[in-house]
Amino acid sequence: MAGATAPELARAAEAGGADIVEIGFPFSDPLADGPVIRRAAERALAEGMRTEECLQCLRDVRAAVSVPLVPMTYSSLLEAYGWERFDASTREAGASSLIVADLPIDVHPELKRVQLVAPTSEDDRIALAAEATDGWLYLVTVAGTTGARTELSPALAPLVQRTRALTDEPLYAGFGIATPEQAAAAADLADGVVVGSAALEAAENGPAALERFVAQLRAALD
Amino acid sequence: MRATTYGAYGGRYVPETLIPALDELERGWDEASSDPSFREELARLGKHYVGRPSPLYETHRFPPPGRRIVLKREDLNHTGAHKINNALGQILLATRLGKRRIVAETGAGQHGVATATVCARFGLECIVYMGSEDIRRQHPNVERMRLLGAEVRSVEFGTKTLKEATSEAIRDWIANVETTYYLIGSCVGPAPYPSIVRELQAVIGREARAQMLDIYDRLPDAVVACVGGGSNAIGLFAGFVDDAGVRLVGVEAAGAASLGSGRAAVLHGARSSVLADDDGQVLDAHSISAGLDYPGVGPEHAALRDSGRAVYVTATDDEALAAFHRLAETEGILPALEPAHALARALDLDAELVLVGLSGRGDKDLAEVLAR
Numbered sequence: 001m002a003g004a005t006a007p008e009l010a011r012a013a014e015a016g017g018a019d020i021v022e023i024g025f026p027f028s029d030p031l032a033d034g035p036v037i038r039r040a041a042e043r044a045l046a047e048g049m050r051t052e053e054c055l056q057c058l059r060d061v062r063a064a065v066s067v068p069l070v071p072m073t074y075s076s077l078l079e080a081y082g083w084e085r086f087d088a089s090t091r092e093a094g095a096s097s098l099i100v101a102d103l104p105i106d107v108h109p110e111l112k113r114v115q116l117v118a119p120t121s122e123d124d125r126i127a128l129a130a131e132a133t134d135g136w137l138y139l140v141t142v143a144g145t146t147g148a149r150t151e152l153s154p155a156l157a158p159l160v161q162r163t164r165a166l167t168d169e170p171l172y173a174g175f176g177i178a179t180p181e182q183a184a185a186a187a188d189l190a191d192g193v194v195v196g197s198a199a200l201e202a203a204e205n206g207p208a209a210l211e212r213f214v215a216q217l218r219a220a221l222d
Numbered sequence: 223m224r225a226t227t228y229g230a231y232g233g234r235y236v237p238e239t240l241i242p243a244l245d246e247l248e249r250g251w252d253e254a255s256s257d258p259s260f261r262e263e264l265a266r267l268g269k270h271y272v273g274r275p276s277p278l279y280e281t282h283r284f285p286p287p288g289r290r291i292v293l294k295r296e297d298l299n300h301t302g303a304h305k306i307n308n309a310l311g312q313i314l315l316a317t318r319l320g321k322r323r324i325v326a327e328t329g330a331g332q333h334g335v336a337t338a339t340v341c342a343r344f345g346l347e348c349i350v351y352m353g354s355e356d357i358r359r360q361h362p363n364v365e366r367m368r369l370l371g372a373e374v375r376s377v378e379f380g381t382k383t384l385k386e387a388t389s390e391a392i393r394d395w396i397a398n399v400e401t402t403y404y405l406i407g408s409c410v411g412p413a414p415y416p417s418i419v420r421e422l423q424a425v426i427g428r429e430a431r432a433q434m435l436d437i438y439d440r441l442p443d444a445v446v447a448c449v450g451g452g453s454n455a456i457g458l459f460a461g462f463v464d465d466a467g468v469r470l471v472g473v474e475a476a477g478a479a480s481l482g483s484g485r486a487a488v489l490h491g492a493r494s495s496v497l498a499d500d501d502g503q504v505l506d507a508h509s510i511s512a513g514l515d516y517p518g519v520g521p522e523h524a525a526l527r528d529s530g531r532a533v534y535v536t537a538t539d540d541e542a543l544a545a546f547h548r549l550a551e552t553e554g555i556l557p558a559l560e561p562a563h564a565l566a567r568a569l570d571l572d573a574e575l576v577l578v579g580l581s582g583r584g585d586k587d588l589a590e591v592l593a594r
Contacts, residue, residue, distance in 0.1 A: 117238060121239075
């Protein structure tokens, strides 16, 4: 999540072995998010993290690490800032791509972004998403919001299978992946994993704790 | 084909996870609404269960001299508000779609009560999300929902009102989308919800127009309704929107004027006029009336505002309270605080014959009113 500590946390994630770092641009009403990310967004907004501040944060993180950076946010920020302008400004500030959690594939198709598909998605939507996506496809492992689950979703395997049959894009699985064991199991199916809420919780104990957590995930994948 | 957008408003701004469910909902609604047996069942239950048609009643001591104010008495419906029209129609749709678990959000509690009522009638599981602040100020409705067998889940974060309750209901729906029907309470949310709710509430305007012609042999000069999410207003306006000579006036709470003070933003799955800051962050609404205490509004209202076909004005908490007391003391009717906003503006409207949507009764608001 964007904020004063984001650069040092991004450095810790990179040192722990993260290949890509997502940076949340907080929204007041994040429908796709569970309690951990929602609370982090509330804190960030209370600290004054609005779009310009988030862009500056992105620049600061860009200066601190060399891994690709992907802002994750919601439509209302782009609506207010201007869709094209938001895209241009984030890329100018160092973003490699963008994730908009409440923007289905066929809305604002001109905005190049990482597309998400879910276990509920039908094959024609998956094909559309794969064609439109920017670099990799985000597989949402569960019908649900972000946040840790006790077990890896059984919906992931069939989703990977269906998606793989339709595209050669890299497939990264996220939502509900919290432990090294879950990450390893997900990576057996997909090409990579996205860990959000669990990483935010680790980061609450500081950069060293986040680096240890990411290193455990890295070790489980390698 | 039904509209998915209203001018530049509406649409579907939701996680991809929900798209198949919205497609299913749209197909299901198209089939149901063109199926005579569905329409007959809805009309039959509307008559015998809800008590439709609701009366038109002309006030006698309430209006200022020289004015006539006529009330469309949705407060006399079963469960005491217009919300039952929508809940009944959507529950018939949910059963057609084979869903056995219903989630809903509620602000004033009227939609929650209506949903709990129809779930009891059809034997379905019912979960209602409600902000903890609304649970406090609308407690009688919480008890009613529980007696009807619903589970009321308190939402303790953010504004602790309708905005957060709606977000939580949508999150529940995302997580349980295969088994669950989301029974939205107003003409908001992603397409096709705004048009489904409008069509189900249009019965108010259809009846009112026919009743006006029957009783007065003319149409009203103006039609006035309160606007939170805007379902009672859109239903009443639907009967008169094609009558160019009839003024349509929506009344928002002064502290929750999504149309009067809002800007284009995305909230709860649709682009509409929203109380939001320059960065698109949604602001807190403030109203004595829990049902109007919402920073968004149905996308069709935003389009009606832009086209000029309807005008939207505001009433303050104090003006609504004064109108509440005036209707109680002059007509023997306790209105809900939501339509009390419409009553307040109807009093000073420069029009001879005014029709006001009395969308609900005031029993739920007694504690709030007596505390003032």
